[in-house]
Amino acid sequence: MDTIDSLARYVPINKWRTDDQPRQKLVIKGIETLSDAELLALLLNTGHKHKSALLLAQEILSKSSNNLQELGKVNVNQLRRLRGIGEAKAARIVAALELGRRRQAGNVLFKNTIHNGQDAALYFKPILGDCPNERVHVLFLNFAHKVIKDCCISQGGISSAFADVRIILREALELGATSIILCHNHPSGNLNPSQSDILFTKKVVQAASILDILVLDHIIVSQAGYYSMNEEGLMSEEKQQRSQIRENNSPFGFAAIRMVIA
Structure with a gap:
């Protein structure tokens, strides 16, 4: 039986079984069932010659070490260096990543x-x-x-x-x-x-x-x-003797801030 990877290489997506096609899979099974490559293939919409959109998406992810954080750093010109990626496809990818960033940022500004x-x-x-x-x-x-x-x-x-x-x-x-x-x-x-x-x-x-x-x-x-700098004592009257880097789980208030750099 053909795997999705083999189909991606040899058969256009519109020739796949309906529930294996990324768009229909999203509609039928839910967006959470799609892999990163399948989601990216939806943005690409089409592939290139004998290369399906899914294979093209896999190549893009491979160039970014299969890491979405790394993919978020690329720009349009960098994406266009990959064969099969033109200005329109590159712009869609960059735009989608930027929307994701703005959505995260909006969680704070919404408040x-x-x-x-x-x-x-x-x-x-x-x-x-x-x-x-x-x-x-x-x-x-x-x-x-x-x-x-x-x-x-x-x-x-x-x-x-x-x-x-x-x-x-x-x-x-x-x-x-x-x-x-x-x-x-x-x-x-x-x-x-x-x-x-x-x-x-x-x-x-x-x-x-x-x-x-x-x-x-x-x-x-x-x-x-x-x-x-405030949390680490660099903006208080007495510099605290610590420089521990904290992850995003240690809140503090601004009320005690004093406007003197130690």
């Missing part, structure tokens, strides 16, 4: 309030966790910690991104924000803040304090999790 560093990290991680280049984002909040706006204020290379403090504060004033949360990603996966990260935070805190704007936290994210 419209950031209560702690965990909330901020859960918002930023889907956006920045698998980004191949370093980016600096700022969450602008009102007095009740409700989100006014999320703004990317800088994009850089693999190891750094220059951010202008004046742009951050100008945006905060225009939006009427009373507090902000800084965030950037480390594409290397290392969550520990660099000395330049700490100095940048200190610079923002000092400038913002003149305008009575509070810097609640500076979050660093990667696929591994997040690092909170």
Whole structure:
């Protein structure tokens, strides 16, 4: 009996048994029964010459080590290098992955309030966790910690991104924000803040304090999790003698934050 893999290689999907075709399988058996490759094949819709959409999907996943997190890092040009992937197919894949990221981020913004560093990290991680280049984002909040706006204020290379403090504060004033949360990603996966990260935070805190704007936290994210400068004591009057990196399961409140960089 032919397996799905063998059918993928030698028989067009529309010639398969109806309940083996990804689209019909989804309708009849439920979306949870589809593999990652079958879901990706639905996005592709068609294959290439003697290559079915499912085989093409398997090749795409193979190029990403069969890891959806790695697939989330690819762009349109990278996908188009694979034979059988044109601009339209590549754009559909990238768009679907971006929708997934925005859905995750929307879980926090739907509540419209950031209560702690965990909330901020859960918002930023889907956006920045698998980004191949370093980016600096700022969450602008009102007095009740409700989100006014999320703004990317800088994009850089693999190891750094220059951010202008004046742009951050100008945006905060225009939006009427009373507090902000800084965030950037480390594409290397290392969550520990660099000395330049700490100095940048200190610079923002000092400038913002003149305008009575509070810097609640500076979050660093990667696929591994997040690092909170507030949680680790870098934004309190007395620097705590610890630098443990926490996963997304250790909430804390902003009420005790003091605007002094240790």
